[in-house]
Amino acid sequence: MKLEQNIKIAVDAIVFGYADNHLSVLLIKQKFGELKNQWALVGGFVKDNETLNDAVNRELKEEAGIKVNYLEQLFTFGDNIDRDPRFRVISVAYFALVNSTKLVLTADTDAEDAKWFPIKELPTLAFDHKDILNTALLRLQNKLTYQPIGFDLLPKEFLFSDLENLYCTILEKEIDRRNFRKKILSFGIIEETDNFSPKKSGRPAKLFRFNKLKYNKLAKDGFLFDINFA
Amino acid sequence: MKLEQNIKIAVDAIVFGYADNHLSVLLIKQKFGELKNQWALVGGFVKDNETLNDAVNRELKEEAGIKVNYLEQLFTFGDNIDRDPRFRVISVAYFALVNSTKLVLTADTDAEDAKWFPIKELPTLAFDHKDILNTALLRLQNKLTYQPIGFDLLPKEFLFSDLENLYCTILEKEIDRRNFRKKILSFGIIEETDNFSPKKSGRPAKLFRFNKLKYNKLAKDGFLFDINFA
DNA sequence: TTATATATGCGTAAATTATACGCAAATATA
DNA sequence: TATATTTGCGTATAATTTACGCATATATAA
Numbered sequence: 001m002k003l004e005q006n007i008k009i010a011v012d013a014i015v016f017g018y019a020d021n022h023l024s025v026l027l028i029k030q031k032f033g034e035l036k037n038q039w040a041l042v043g044g045f046v047k048d049n050e051t052l053n054d055a056v057n058r059e060l061k062e063e064a065g066i067k068v069n070y071l072e073q074l075f076t077f078g079d080n081i082d083r084d085p086r087f088r089v090i091s092v093a094y095f096a097l098v099n100s101t102k103l104v105l106t107a108d109t110d111a112e113d114a115k116w117f118p119i120k121e122l123p124t125l126a127f128d129h130k131d132i133l134n135t136a137l138l139r140l141q142n143k144l145t146y147q148p149i150g151f152d153l154l155p156k157e158f159l160f161s162d163l164e165n166l167y168c169t170i171l172e173k174e175i176d177r178r179n180f181r182k183k184i185l186s187f188g189i190i191e192e193t194d195n196f197s198p199k200k201s202g203r204p205a206k207l208f209r210f211n212k213l214k215y216n217k218l219a220k221d222g223f224l225f226d227i228n229f230a
Numbered sequence: 231m232k233l234e235q236n237i238k239i240a241v242d243a244i245v246f247g248y249a250d251n252h253l254s255v256l257l258i259k260q261k262f263g264e265l266k267n268q269w270a271l272v273g274g275f276v277k278d279n280e281t282l283n284d285a286v287n288r289e290l291k292e293e294a295g296i297k298v299n300y301l302e303q304l305f306t307f308g309d310n311i312d313r314d315p316r317f318r319v320i321s322v323a324y325f326a327l328v329n330s331t332k333l334v335l336t337a338d339t340d341a342e343d344a345k346w347f348p349i350k351e352l353p354t355l356a357f358d359h360k361d362i363l364n365t366a367l368l369r370l371q372n373k374l375t376y377q378p379i380g381f382d383l384l385p386k387e388f389l390f391s392d393l394e395n396l397y398c399t400i401l402e403k404e405i406d407r408r409n410f411r412k413k414i415l416s417f418g419i420i421e422e423t424d425n426f427s428p429k430k431s432g433r434p435a436k437l438f439r440f441n442k443l444k445y446n447k448l449a450k451d452g453f454l455f456d457i458n459f460a
Numbered sequence: 461t462t463a464t465a466t467a468t469g470c471g472t473a474a475a476t477t478a479t480a481c482g483c484a485a486a487t488a489t490a
Numbered sequence: 491t492a493t494a495t496t497t498g499c500g501t502a503t504a505a506t507t508t509a510c511g512c513a514t515a516t517a518t519a520a
Binding site: 461462463464465466468469472473474477478479480481482483484485487488489 | 491492493494495496497498499500501502503504505506507508509510511512513514515516517518519520
């Protein structure tokens with residue numbers, strides 16, 4: 001069997017973060033090559049002896065010094081045959097979420113060129129990274145309606161209003177506050193804490209916490225988290 | 231930038247077919263190599279200048295002489311680092327459906343070693359193809375509940391009872407016949423024909439046809455096809 | 461010819477869930 | 491003390507799901 005394949009395999013990560021009612025994406029400024037100074041997704045080539053997951057996590061650490069809360073394979077992009085003149089590149093894209101405490105990038109890594117961009121203020125992106133990003137955004141919006149991944153974008157303890165705003169912001173629609181609360185509570189996967197959050201005005205609100213154990217239990221039994229609102 | 235990556239990229243297809251109340255998968259008997267005479271998924275290495283989709287369709291034609299009704303990317307499997315001693319193989323798996331008229335493989339291709347296996351009577355599979363198959367089966371079951379892909383497994387004109395049995399068989403559960411009919415009809419994506427199907431006993435039943443145009447219209451408007459039953 | 465088994469096609473009551481709100485409570489600020 | 495603001499709980503109504511009943515149309519057996 002002849003096999004002279006000149007294709008290299010890369011991984012890319014679309015990392016979403018949420019803070020102050022804004023959804024953001026983590027981007028890296030390219031240091032080398034023709035695309036020097038262009039913004040791109042975190043990513044790089046896969047080493048011969050590491051899994052795809054390991055490769056993504058390594059790149060996330062090397063390029064942005066970050067550990068993500070949620071990671072899943074998104075899609076493999078391989079149709080852009082002329083992306084690099086030296087060889088064809090096929091990219092396995094990953095979808096990642098970090099909680100808001102990680103939205104400030106630490107300066108002690110070589111991550112000086114990593115930056116968060118609000119999803120509404122993106123720069124021009126290298127390669128086909130704009131397409132990948134759009135695919136990821138659709139996945140995020142979709143997944144939000146049937147899997148409770150919103151918690152991975154929030155700090156450990158959060159207000160109901162934070163969670164509600166997150167849904168409204170990412171899904172770009174109004175949701176009735178009281179019905180939202182009722183439905184989320186009905187799942188039995190978040191619990192009250194004894195803590196309150198300081199507020200500028202209005203009645204003080206309890207902080208809540210996501211109970212991953214209870215979620216896993218329900219998910220294993222095939223419980224359907226239907227988080228859709230009119 | 232040093233880059234000595236010794237990885238080859240392949241595509242594999244999990245092709246599902248449905249006939250006589252049985253879900254089946256298309257497998258190929260390996261002709262060469264260490265795994266000679268073992269059964270495996272349709273698949274092969276990607277050529278330098280073809281898209282991933284083209285690669286899958288080419289393999290489907292070459293190895294089984296088949297054109298599929300539905301094809302989508304499933305998942306990229308890359309963790310099985312020692313699959314081939316010569317190099318590492320990363321496989322982009324595709325999920326495919328054919329309608330029941332194609333369940334008889336034509337002998338005029340080099341497909342003499344292609345065969346349909348009922349999902350409940352699988353042989354031992356090569357590589358990690360059993361894992362890939364399981365992933366595909368879960369995808370099929372899941373997708374059936376929110377996207378009307380069942381029609382891609384049936385002939386152009388079909389009985390409601392065929393569709394119902396397909397759902398019962400693949401999802402492995404009982405569904406109330408009358409409620410099933412009501413819900414599917416409520417979507418407005420299938421239409422009556424003037425034809426009847428010959429039956430062994432019982433009242434003659436009308437044949438129905440899937441209207442893809444109406445489906446596409448609804449899908450574009452974000453209509454939710456909730457095909458879940460208690 | 462008549463009875464029986466089988467599958468279809470239509471309908472409806474009851475249970476459940478979703479939607480649209482009302483409103484008191486608790487705080488900051490004017 | 492009044493006002494604006496946000497929270498937390500509740501409830502009536504609409505919509506949907508679920509569990510069936512039953513007449514109809516055919517093949518086959520008696």
